[in-house]
Amino acid sequence: MTVTERPADPLEPAPPELAGDDLRELWEDAPGLVGFFTTVDHKRIGIRYIYTAFVFFSLAGVSALAMRAQLASPNSGLISPGTYNGLMTMHGTTMIFLFNTPVLAGFGNFLLPLMLGARDMAFPRLNAFSYWVFLFGGMFMYSSFVVGHLPDGGWFGYVPLTSSTYSPGHNIDVWGLGIIFVGLSTTVGAINFIVSTFKLRAPGMTVNRLPVFVWSMLVFSFMVLFAVPAVTLAEVLLELDRLAGTAFFVPSLGGNVLLYQHLFWFWGHPEVYILFVPSIGMVSTIIPVMSRRRIAGYLWVVASLVAIGFISFGVWVHHMFATGLPPLAISLFSAVSLVIALPSGVQFFAWIATMWRGKVELAVPMLFCLGFLLIFLLGGITGVMVAVMPFDWQVHDSYFVVAHFHYVLNGAVVFPIFAAIWFWFPKMTGRALPERWGKVSFWVMFIGFNITFFPMHILGFLGMPRRVYTYNDGLGWNGLNVIVSVGSAIFGLGTLFTLAAVLIAARRKVPVPDDPWAADTLEWATTSPPPVYNFAAIPFVEGRHPLWDVERLRRARPGAEADVGLEVDGAVGRSTPVTSGIDTLPEGVLHIPAETWVPFLVALGLVTLLVAALVSALTVAVLGLGLAVGAATTWAWRTEADLR
């Protein structure tokens, strides 16, 4: 790590009337367990999101390793077909709904207000609510493990397989209701990111000075808002079919099974980019810092992020090329699926250009970014290939596609997430991670990843279909499957080195400077870890790279600097400045609500309702609904003090 040559405190100190102690008293959570349940601090919630998501990541990883053990030899009886299908379903469901999406939301939660120079999110209680819903939703879905009946309809839950005719058990309901529930968490989180980005930027942080990561979270959030309703609708209709006897997806009664696929993929393909976009944001943040220069082509990068947001809504049918839709219709989606490679190409060359003229430092976060580049490049190329309709007819639902989407969803999302952990861990905890463990972790993961997923391309060409719990001996698939299984174990081992590094850091307590990477964005202007109120004085942003553009950040103060007009009075309290949408002029002050039980209780009430719906327990349902409505009423209640 390079130690910055900047002044020890890069942000101009706050005047005495804003000094830390008073603020700390106003902002600090209650100690212990009460604070744990009642906090609305975006940093605590963000970190909590991240480690909860990593618990689910390890569960998904263990299921993957179990599946690979089963597939290591032909006709293996290690895992029964039913269990295998359950593990396969839960692996995909967990990785998408309970790891990738929430872990990115976690980084967004932690970083967004800090990068914006704000003291919290726009809706802190909603933020806490969104975490509890995610946690309860995940626990709800995993309760199926406890009762020993896993959802086994695939992570996509195609009808009629998931209809009550072919899947009569409660397991599919656990899955369907769980997805509806977790979607609620993602949706309210997205609203929070959007409003925070629009209204809580520090004075001077105009739209063209927005950090790329914030842009990416903004695009992520808008995509979530437009995509998630589709999957929610798909699962609501599925549950109506299952629980209420409707026939949206029952062909014999006039329903249509492709309708489900359209609804699912109308969310499902944007979802791939929903995960990818914040990852790009992370990479676009880390590469410039590790190259010691501004990102090349900021405008290009931001424009591509926004373009991906739009174009990704026009590609969903490439999951349905083989369903017998008319060729003209699918040609259109084939073309759009080719076009979406362009924004990624632009970004790729922006990263190369950044490094090209930079001074590259191969610290651990940068290694993970480079691993990402080399993996994503291959995943992107095979992505273009599967957009080519006739070729897709061959490789669709084969191991070629398994290889392709693991290169993009594992390689191009999980690697940036690991880069982000190594990059921001010092900021989150104030402690240093042991570099050497990171380097080992990276190399073992990178090698293991390629040993696992590269041979899958070939297996696809050799005709191995996806989602099979076993295969016949003598088809020429045995050797490659052994390699894949060995690779998966190596990859899993690689992730453990990062876990070990985190545990070592927790034990050794080696302190880090506030800005160990000499980075450019505002989160590095405060201490590591940041104080509970983030910034004693709200910074005044004078460029796209606040910590690089000026020797020392000035604080925003009333009357000074381009009529900033910030109410010092307001910013003293438990509040954060509100600024105008485009030119970021101060408009007022947002009161940040105190810690409260309410979000936890609403989420608890709702999950109770969900469990009651599953087991048809009316009394419990009424209790849950009562709790949720009661707590939500308290939430909405305004007192005289609030209105002042």
Add this chain to the structure above:
Amino acid sequence: MSAALLGSTSVFQGAGSEGRRIVGLWWLMFAMGAAVYVVVAGLVLTAVVRGRRRARPAADSPTADDRFIWIGGLAVPVVILAVLAVVTVTTTSNLRPVRAGELAIEVTGRRWWWDIRYPDQGIRTANELHVPVGRPLDLVLTSADVVHSFWVPALAGKVDMVTGQVNHLRVTVDRPGTYRGECAEFCGLEHARMQMLVIADPPDVFERWMARVRSGAGTTPEDEMAARGALVFQREPCGGCHTVEGTPAKGTRGPELTYFGGRRTIAAATIPNDPKELAAWIRDPQDVKRGAEMPPNGMSAEDLDALVAYLESMR
């Protein structure tokens, strides 16, 4: 199982009119993709090596950066993608044409086997698709339960068998051989065990097979053992689900069993069709294929031997 029993599953076989073109398309894309990978990864690594050697970053040059980005990230990819788009359209328009003299074959996906009918010839079989080489085929695909997908990698791309919908796969097989087909859409418990064989013969061999099946010759038991087996078959509940032409067994829930003895595999290409495997299968189907819907049967060993002899005699 031996290689002949398994059939080829390789996309590279290109033994059908469609599969062959797609193999050509793949090699074109492979060449383009490999070139792109080598060049771009080369740029990444060069940038890293150069950047590592520097003591401090080079002076900013937004114009040079922008030029690099739009040429490398936009202009060149536009050209590559345009080529691909043209190739996609031309290849696609050459695939699956309706041709005169097609042989129509209805294949219906069931959990977890394939029901096969030749509507114009009025015959039905299961899990083994006999086709003539060189004659255009119209495979009429649908599902009787959940969504399946018909995929014979050596011959053509896959087409989903969608509940409540009929899809067509039009293809001509170029070379005689045994090709393995697979269900490519997750269809529940035994998705992995839903496979089939496509047996492509020269037209005269195919016609002989067809003529024999239509004649019904060889389905009446000739030796004493088989005759006893036929009685066992009628006595046991087999006929409730299975059909044997020329007998009262008219069930359609399970695979057609007329000419069962001529088939190479049992349980949708899961195990080879020999008397020992067949006996084990009838005794306890779930031991071979957990999700199989056929109930286990506790008939006496003598009855079982006779039944096996009967089924194997129909060829």
